[in-house]
Structures are given as C-alpha cells and as structure tokens.
Amino acid sequence: MPESWLFPTVLLCLYGFFSNCRPLEPFLTAFLLGPDKNLTETQVINEIYPFWTYSYLVLLIPAFLATDYLRYKPLLILQAGSFIVTYAMIVKVQSVTAMQLLEFFFGLATATDIAYYSYIYSVVDQAHYQKVTGFCRSITLLGSSIGSLLGQVLVSAAQVPLQYLGIITLSFACIAFLTPWFLPMPAKSLFFHHKDLHKQENGSSASPTESEGDSLECKVPLNSEDHGGRDEKRRSGLAEVLRLLWVDFLQSYSSSTLLSWSLWWALSTCGYFQVVNYVQPLWEKILPSKEFQIYNGYVETISTLLGALAAFAVGYLKVSWEVWGELALCTFSVVIAGSVYIMDTVMNIWVCYVSYIIFRATYMLLITIATYQIATNLSMKRYALVFGVNTLTALLLQTLLTVIVVDSNVLALDILQQFLIYAIYFAVIAVVFLVAGVYKWRRAKAGSTQESSQTEETIVVGNGTPAVGQKLDTCDHDVCL
Numbered sequence: 001m002p003e004s005w006l007f008p009t010v011l012l013c014l015y016g017f018f019s020n021c022r023p024l025e026p027f028l029t030a031f032l033l034g035p036d037k038n039l040t041e042t043q044v045i046n047e048i049y050p051f052w053t054y055s056y057l058v059l060l061i062p063a064f065l066a067t068d069y070l071r072y073k074p075l076l077i078l079q080a081g082s083f084i085v086t087y088a089m090i091v092k093v094q095s096v097t098a099m100q101l102l103e104f105f106f107g108l109a110t111a112t113d114i115a116y117y118s119y120i121y122s123v124v125d126q127a128h129y130q131k132v133t134g135f136c137r138s139i140t141l142l143g144s145s146i147g148s149l150l151g152q153v154l155v156s157a158a159q160v161p162l163q164y165l166g167i168i169t170l171s172f173a174c175i176a177f178l179t180p181w182f183l184p185m186p187a188k189s190l191f192f193h194h195k196d197l198h199k200q201e202n203g204s205s206a207s208p209t210e211s212e213g214d215s216l217e218c219k220v221p222l223n224s225e226d227h228g229g230r231d232e233k234r235r236s237g238l239a240e241v242l243r244l245l246w247v248d249f250l251q252s253y254s255s256s257t258l259l260s261w262s263l264w265w266a267l268s269t270c271g272y273f274q275v276v277n278y279v280q281p282l283w284e285k286i287l288p289s290k291e292f293q294i295y296n297g298y299v300e301t302i303s304t305l306l307g308a309l310a311a312f313a314v315g316y317l318k319v320s321w322e323v324w325g326e327l328a329l330c331t332f333s334v335v336i337a338g339s340v341y342i343m344d345t346v347m348n349i350w351v352c353y354v355s356y357i358i359f360r361a362t363y364m365l366l367i368t369i370a371t372y373q374i375a376t377n378l379s380m381k382r383y384a385l386v387f388g389v390n391t392l393t394a395l396l397l398q399t400l401l402t403v404i405v406v407d408s409n410v411l412a413l414d415i416l417q418q419f420l421i422y423a424i425y426f427a428v429i430a431v432v433f434l435v436a437g438v439y440k441w442r443r444a445k446a447g448s449t450q451e452s453s454q455t456e457e458t459i460v461v462g463n464g465t466p467a468v469g470q471k472l473d474t475c476d477h478d479v480c481l
Helices: 006-020 025-033 041-048 050-069 075-093 096-111 112-122 126-156 162-182 194-204 231-251 258-285 297-314 322-343 349-376 380-406 415-463
Strands: none
Touching: 006 075, 006 112, 006 126, 006 162, 025 041, 025 096, 025 126, 025 162, 025 258, 025 297, 041 050, 041 096, 041 258, 050 096, 050 258, 050 380, 075 096, 075 112, 075 162, 096 112, 096 162, 112 126, 112 380, 126 162, 126 297, 231 380, 258 322, 258 349, 258 380, 258 415, 297 349, 322 349, 322 415, 349 380, 380 415
C-alpha cells in the first residue's frame, strides 16, 4: 500500500505527543520542596535526582539490546507503563526511598527512548525516512512545549495546585499508554532479526547493491551457517550480534570527522543533562516559589520552541562543516559556557531565564548539526549504534560528574558551586575544540603549501629534463598532432 507508512506514523506521533506533554515538569522541584511533599533541598538535589542518572546508565545497554531483540513495540509499551508508574508515584508517595524508586522508573522510561526513535524505520520504506523523522521529532517538541505552557497557564491564571498538575500529567501518560498497543509489529530489526529479512529479499533479488540497509555496512550475516539448527542459532545469535556491533563500532569511529562530532556530542550532552536536571533548584535558590510567582513553564516553552526553530534552520545553513566544524563547536561552546556562568553568578531570575533559553537553543542547534554530520555517511544501523555509544559515553561522564559533585556521599556541593563547575566544564570543551580546530587549520594550510610547492617543482622539471620516473613522450610531434 502506498500510504502504509501513514498509520504507524500517526500512532507514533500521538504517543510522542501525549508522553511528552507533562504540565508538572517545569514545577517538579517546587512541588517536591513544597508542602505536598515537604522534602528538603539536600534530599531532592543530592539524594533523589542522582538516581535518574544512575538508573539511565545501568539500563541503557540492556534496553538497547532488548529493543532490537523484541522488535521495538514491547519496549514502547514498557516505556509507556514506566511513565504511568513514575507519575502515579509522584502524586502518591512521600519518602526519599520511594522517590528514588520513582527515579529508577523514569530512568527506565528514558533508556527505552531508543525504541521510539527506531521503531518507525522498521515499518516504513526508506523513501519516507526523512518525512517520518521530521514528524516524530517535531511532535515530541510540540508536546513538551504545550505541556509546559499548559502548566504555567494553570498555575498563573487559575491558581491550580501543583498536585493537580501531577494528576493531569498522569492522565496524559495513561492516554499515551493506549497507543502503542495498536502499532503493527515490525517483521525486522537492525541486528537480531535482520537476517530473516535478508533471506526474504534474496528470494527475489540477491544483488549486493540492493538497498542502503543491505549495503556493505550490513552484509556481515548474524549467523554464517544458514543450514545450522535452531539450537546453534540460539547459541551463536547474541555472540554474532555483539561481534557485528564491535566491527561496526571500529569502522564507524575510524572517521576523524565522525569522531570529532561524536566527542562533542558526548561531552556536551553530559553537561546539558546536568544543567537541565538541576536548573530548577537554581531557580528556587534565586527566587523561591514559596514566596514569589515563578514562570518556569513559559521559559521551558520558549526555550523548546526556539530550540526547534534553531534545529529547523540548520537545513538552510550553507557552511563547510568539514573545514569550520571544530571552530564552530568551540565558538558555540563558549556561548554555552558563558550562559551557564551568567546563570550562576548574576542572581537575577530574569537574567537567569534568558541565559537558560540561550543555553538550550544553542545546544539544540549544535546537536542537530552533529546529528546531521554523523548520519550523513552512515547507514541507519550504524547510526543507531553511534547514537547509543555517544549517549552511553555521555552518561558515563555524567555519572562521574554526579557522583563527585552532586551525590550526598561525596562532595554534595551547593547548587551555585555546581553550576560554576558546569560553566568551567563547558569552557574546557571550548578549549579542546579550539586546539583541534587550530591544529586542523594548520595541517590544511601546510598541506596546501606542500601541494603548491610540488606543483611548482613539476613545472620547473617540465621546462627542463624529465624527472626520475616521469614518462617520456616518444611519439613524433607531427604524428601526435
């Protein structure tokens, strides 16, 4: 059917919209510190929030493998159920231990996000990839924006208690839970079930150039012996998948350009997660919600929409990223570092809001460019692998940063001291890419100078005797003409 892509795309967009529509999220810290939960700042920042980072890290690899093995749909249902458990616990539970368990379920929901962004590629033709990607990514941003705006309007205009925002968020999560059940079950996946698809395609055309998905990057079979029994396949399947992942990993990161963008992705995503996760406690420090009207919802809405606009504008930028990529990353990393530093040092809530908007929009702009640069020369299978590796690296760094800076068992720094460290962290990233950019520029300049000198030498030699190894023209001039 020519429109077979439409039904799963609509369902997935509905799921993405309702699962990301969370009116309570901009006010989560105020809710936990308020009379409903009556938790202390130390409990929220140093004991509860770090559990999301730890859970996300531990669950990411199992979720990645399970997503592919179970073919996406069961993991989408698990994610939807995890959101329900998370927001039901937010509404009901009180203790620190229960809140830490809540963070575990939210980490599970976050780790299974790869199922959302991978599912659609297994049920639609490659010709529709760009279209459905745009739909799915845009609808999540739209859901997040509308959720933040709805929460702010209810708080500011209707004076709705934050407890009710939690109930509304839970209701949206329940609506989202209904949609994955109606999604068609994919017949293939990127790794575990790729061979079955390959065998089907070989029945009609066994050409080595049949499609991008079955290009040289994907031609290593999951089992080299098609005539082996099922027991042998069960024993070797996972080992072959892991071997294939390792081969793809080595080949993907052999590109210096991809390695550079991936390094920025991992380093900056680590810092981005930390700032976004802990910016609400910073706002509470500057302007306590118990004493003043806060506008976190408007800020989240504006920053999300500007980030989406910046991401959209990437498609119209005419820049040679091969040449200027590292220097661009350095420049924008300076902007990000400056924004975080201003948030930390200027104790004015409006300045802090504006700095956060600049910070988030700049990151979304750069992460979109990085995604495009990485995906340009990769098949979808390798893109999923590189995305997973970059995210895992970011989480490892974030966990290390959280353990040292945030966790109550180590330094447990004040929120202002934390943001000072985050500003320094982004400044270090800027320095790293400044050095890389200057080195690349000098190497390119040296190569250009060497090429120019070789050209001049060839001209000099051509005007005199032939150089060693230079082919002599032995034909008669008149005959050659």
